[in-house]
Amino acid sequence: MSTRNARQLSAGMVGGGIGADIGKTHRFGMRMDDRYSLDAGVFGRDREQSAGVAASLGVASERTYSSYHEMAKAEATREDGIDVAIVATPNDSHFEVAKAFLERGINVVCEKPLTQGSATARELVELAAANDAILAVPHCYSAYPMVREAARMVSDGRLGALTFVDVEHASGWAATPLELTGHKQASWRTDPDIAGFPSVVGDLGTHGYHLARYITGLEVEEVSAQLHTFVPGRKVFDNATVALKLTDEVPGRLWASMAATGHNHGLRIRIFGDQGSLEWQHEDPHHLAFQDLEGTTTISTHGLASLSEDSARLTRVGLGHPEGFLEAFGNFYRDLADELEARRDARPSTIRELSFPTGIDGLIGVQFIEAVAASHAADAAWVVPASVADRAAEVAAADAGLREAGSN
Ligand SMILES: NC(=O)c1ccc[n+]([C@@H]2O[C@H](COP(=O)([O-])OP(=O)(O)OC[C@H]3O[C@@H](n4cnc5c(N)ncnc54)[C@H](O)[C@@H]3O)[C@@H](O)[C@H]2O)c1
Structure with a gap:
């Protein structure tokens, strides 16, 4: 992935270091259609180990960073800065890492669960929208x-x-x-x-x-x-x-x-x-x-x-040729590349009815976790996930708006 051709999307990764599980699967998925070049990263908290991984992946030493903060700041100011950051760290850092890129307008693929709470998950969704960035969540099973x-x-x-x-x-x-x-x-x-x-x-x-x-x-x-x-x-x-x-x-x-x-x-x-x-x-x-x-x-x-x-x-x-998990990740990354390239080249959106999961799906997932926890704490009482409550509130607000308009 080291020598990038002009059409390829430039990607950076946070996580996916030595002994890590899913980071390498993202890299396999990204390579499958040659649509991405991995150009930057922080591959673990240990600086030396991260540098070793970066070198083995062909990532230039000046784009191997000591923290995601440094990476987001530097990549946002480079002319050839990354188009998309992959967040493949454990759950407690998703919010801060994804936020650092989204607030600079850099697209993000963030692992699930999106964050540790629905307030921060919502913040990411809103940040992505405000900065015209894509936030995608690799629920890869939908890409089989x-x-x-x-x-x-x-x-x-x-x-x-x-x-x-x-x-x-x-x-x-x-x-x-x-x-x-x-x-x-x-x-x-x-x-x-x-x-x-x-x-x-x-x-x-x-x-x-x-x-x-x-x-x-x-x-x-x-x-x-x-x-x-x-x-x-x-x-x-x-x-x-x-x-x-x-x-x-x-x-x-x-x-x-x-x-x-x-x-x-x-x-x-x-x-x-x-x-x-x-x-x-x-x-x-x-x-x-x-x-x-x-x-x-x-x-x-x-x-x-x-x-x-x-x-x-x-x-x-x-027909007859086995394909599986890696190809599903490849499919996720291919659907995402279609959309990222369309945005880059000012072409119409490629998002279709059955497309890749986004930050909204990530937010709904976090709201599900919270609803499950609340239900368990209340002896399995029925609990309405906040996503539904939000929708009900939106409908009520729209309804109230209509009534007001009608009464004027
Ligand atoms: N979509 C899927 O199918 C799938 C599968 C497995 C894991 N996951 C998700 O992926 C995430 C990672 O899981 P994993 O099993 O690969 O974890 P892991 O512990 O195997 O790997 C995490 C990597 O992140 C690095 N890291 C941690 N904090 C960092 C930081 N601040 N900066 C840079 N690197 C940092 C670690 O050094 C390690 O290399 C989790 O959120 C998990 O839920 C998703």
């Missing part, structure tokens, strides 16, 4: 061809009226006290100051939540949640069961776990309608199962000529 196919089938009415949504992101990766072994990712995910007490909800629950919203097009109107800690001595909740009331009273349930013993990644969604149902699993991402009223199962495979354009445009190699 068969997930887009599922969303298209639902919006085309293939399932009829939706009756039930069942999503789980129940992994067993931390079913033992990994945090006591010095495991990097478990250490901060079990620290309430970094990951919050409902840690698993922010970490895995927000992915399931976004997937359910993305495929169904419905919003969650109320939640009733129970949080548990399965691993003795753990300082955060590692299991969440959440009953959902979605738009038009459609019921649903979400299970998020990092202690679902024996499960690998554990992301699965089933959607039921009065004419049929769908099932997609992340560990078998090429297939989408549709069942009709008689129980006949039809399995669609990624790459089939009969699939929708939404799905076909994300299939890279073709």
Whole structure:
């Protein structure tokens, strides 16, 4: 990624250092279509290690910074400064890091959960809008061809009226006290100051939540949640069961776990309608199962000529060739590149109906975490996520405005 051609977008990364998990996946995703050049970064808190990573990635030493502050300031003043900053640090720094770039008008990809609270998440969304910058959140599961196919089938009415949504992101990766072994990712995910007490909800629950919203097009109107800690001595909740009331009273349930013993990644969604149902699993991402009223199962495979354009445009190699997580990240970055380039070249927006998740999705995810925590604290009482309350307030305000206009 070191020698940039004039058409490429320039990218910088904060995080993704030695031993880090997701930063490298972002880099793989960015490389896939050659649309980005990684030109700047702070690859970890340790200066020497960061410099080593930068050198191995071909990032020039003068653009390897000692902090994100320094990076945002310097990149904003360079003529060839970065077009987009990738924030791949643990949750407690997302807000400050993303803010430093957005307030300078630099586009941001910020990992989930967007921030540690809805006030700061909203601030980022507003900052992005005020500075005409894109804020994208990599809920990468929405960039699988068969997930887009599922969303298209639902919006085309293939399932009829939706009756039930069942999503789980129940992994067993931390079913033992990994945090006591010095495991990097478990250490901060079990620290309430970094990951919050409902840690698993922010970490895995927000992915399931976004997937359910993305495929169904419905919003969650109320939640009733129970949080548990399965691993003795753990300082955060590692299991969440959440009953959902979605738009038009459609019921649903979400299970998020990092202690679902024996499960690998554990992301699965089933959607039921009065004419049929769908099932997609992340560990078998090429297939989408549709069942009709008689129980006949039809399995669609990624790459089939009969699939929708939404799905076909994300299939890279073709029928029979496995594609997965890295390609989904590549798809996220390709959709994002389309939009960033359109803005750069003053062309019309490329954002389509089924596009990449933005800061609004990140904000709704954070509001979900808060609603789950509030419900758990109130013995699983039904709680309205702030996103719904906000919408209700907006409608009430618009209504009041209309009444006032009408009375004049
Ligand atoms: N979208 C996804 O599918 C997905 C998957 C995994 C993780 N994540 C999210 O990505 C984020 C990172 O998770 P991870 O598992 O890769 O964490 P990690 O601990 O493996 O890596 C974090 C990296 O950030 C660096 N870092 C921390 N603070 C920094 C700072 N102030 N400046 C520069 N670098 C800093 C660390 O040194 C490390 O290199 C989390 O918010 C997590 O929720 C998302």
